[in-house]
Amino acid sequence: MVHVGIGYDVHELVAGRRLVLGGVEIPHTKGLDGHSDADALLHAITDAVLGAIGEVDIGHLFPNTDPSWKNAPSRIFVEEAARRVRARGGRIVNVDASLIAEQPKIYPHLAAMKAHIAAALGIEVRKVGVKATTNERMGFVGREEGIAAMAVAAVDLPEN
Numbered sequence: 738m739v740h741v742g743i744g745y746d747v748h749e750l751v752a753g754r755r756l757v758l759g760g761v762e763i764p765h766t767k768g769l770d771g772h773s774d775a776d777a778l779l780h781a782i783t784d785a786v787l788g789a790i791g792e793v794d795i796g797h798l799f800p801n802t803d804p805s806w807k808n809a810p811s812r813i814f815v816e817e818a819a820r821r822v823r824a825r826g827g828r829i830v831n832v833d834a835s836l837i838a839e840q841p842k843i844y845p846h847l848a849a850m851k852a853h854i855a856a857a858l859g860i861e862v863r864k865v866g867v868k869a870t871t872n873e874r875m876g877f878v879g880r881e882e883g884i885a886a887m888a889v890a891a892v893d894l895p896e897n
């Protein structure tokens with residue numbers, strides 16, 4: 738039986754931080770602020786996978802009050818979500834995600850992001866979708882105050 742999950746995340750863009758999206762460091766004047774590496778794309782994907790198997794969200798699994806996750810690469814969150822799928826005897830069918838960012842241009846980095854996400858989830862690259870769009874200069878994304886990401890995941894789980 739295929740179960741679907743949805744994930745959404747947003748982080749603030751600030752000076753003096755690295756910009757890491759989909760596990761890929763992207764040269765930019767600002768980076769995303771957060772306790773971990775603040776990779777909003779990987780956080781949205783983690784929540785989508787966790788949601789598909791009915792588990793609690795990333796913020797409860799990896800609290801930002803826990804020093805273990807300080808500046809942690811968000812790949813470990815994705816890997817843990819995938820591990821929980823396997824522990825349930827399930828398999829990830831596919832993951833699809835959208836990044837909403839005014840700057841910088843994301844397209845040149847999409848292939849590297851997909852490869853990183855596929856490796857973290859333990860699935861083939863062709864099962865990972867990542868797209869990018871701007872917010873047409875509207876709202877906090879449009880003012881380049883932050884970057885948002887949304888994701889869905891389909892997970893095939895045994896009936897019982």
Ligand code: MG
Nearest residue numbers: 746747777780
């Ligand atoms: Mg987050």
